[in-house]
Amino acid sequence: MPSSDAPLLEVTDLATHYGPIQAIHSVSLEVHPGELVAIVGANGAGKTTLLRTLSGVQPASGGTIHFDGEEITRLPAHRIVARGICQVPEGRQVFAPLSVEDNLRLGGYSQRRDGDWVAQKIAEVYALFPILHEKRGQLAGNLSGGQQQMLAIGRALLGRPRLLLLDEPSMGLAPLLVEEIFRVVRELHEAGTTVLLVEQNANAALQIADRGYVLETGKVVTSAPAAALLEDETVRKAYLGH
């Protein structure tokens, strides 16, 4: 685990509000190059809000976010993507009325000046998820939930991520598909992608993660190597159901 390097992502005292309601309280965390870090927590803990703040689609109300040593806290979302933070949003959010291939092309929007790279990456995504190749001309809205999740992941990979944010990629999927999605996430990690994975499915997430953070009502309550969290008595009771 190469966590001795300078952090790729460094979040310090981050706060996020929805109007008067504070959803994220003074969250600090780090992701080092090459790591797979999991954030686990119950429904409503603030996981999605945290990822949306990192991507710049939700404004931070306090604290700082540094990426590769530079502050990105107040950058607009499209500049953050251009720097290499790509997100697979909660509930997939594919562009339903557009074709599978158009969804992938739009994933490569930030890389549009490099057409060859985009074309090659689309071919790689098709190799990773052959079913997407088979359905490349179909509307994304007509895909099954699992296929849409694959498309959402493929679409994020087209953004050339230096840090891949995944928001509950297993949500609403049948167990076999969950396994498939986690296998792909692990493979991406093994191939060198830095991943920040948010999950309610704490067990599965911690199985493949290097380190984990536990989020409760917008605060980080525990952080430790994933193996330690899997052993931790309180974590097991609260999130692993045994």
Place this chain on the structure above:
Amino acid sequence: MLDQILQFLITGVTVGSTYALVGLGFAIIYNASGVVNFAQGEFVMIGAMSAVWLLAVGMPFPLALLGAVAITTCVGLALNKFAIEPARGATVITTIIITIGAAIFLRGAALLLWGKDIFALPHFSGEETLYFGSATLLPQNLWVMGVTAVLVIAVRWFFDRTLTGKAILACACNKDAARLMGINVGLMLLVSYGMSAFLGAVAGILVAPIAFTSYDAGIMLGLKGFSAAILGGMGSSMGAVAGGLLLGILESLGAGLISSGYKDAMAFTVVLLVLIMRPSGLFGRKAADRV
């Protein structure tokens, strides 16, 4: 009788072409943001009026037309930049009200600048009557239909074939997901307003030699373009084109076969009837499908 109908069809398609362009402008902005831009008709008026003005101050004809399109496109960009974008957190309804305010402002500015007179542009290539069977038409009719056809194909190509076109569709479909792809949603909206103003200006200039123009000409043309867009199914750009042509033909047939006094009333009645029977318009998907 058949000859007469052919004549009405020619008039109808000509007028309908301008409605189609205005309707297309409505559809593009609606598609990108869910907002009905009630200043769309003013783009048509500004296009025609500024062409008249540029000619009057001595600009050569083709340059005056290009200049008028450029001015109107800038007005569209400015509308987005200074009225729509500052209110970007606002609800769709608030934004629509802003566009109504902008329309009133633009009409007032036109009144101050150009007065209340009615103007016409010269025909683009003469007024020699052409014969089509036993029906007649002017070269300007061909200009209107031809340029409209080219623009409709260009718009279609833009949304079907270019990444920027797809990015605008993505903004319409899911703004946050579009931002997560690195799409600058504000810029896409700016492009939409520019395109809509461009189309409106061209419509206004094309039809000004036949239909005349004045500071308040945008009200009726805006209303007709809006009817075209909802007739076709708001948000379906090719639906707006079909709706515009249909509306123009209905008007012309109504005026010719029944009474010209009722042509506007009849066209709007047909729109209402269609909407009562098919609330999503002739070519629109049901609201639920669009989510």
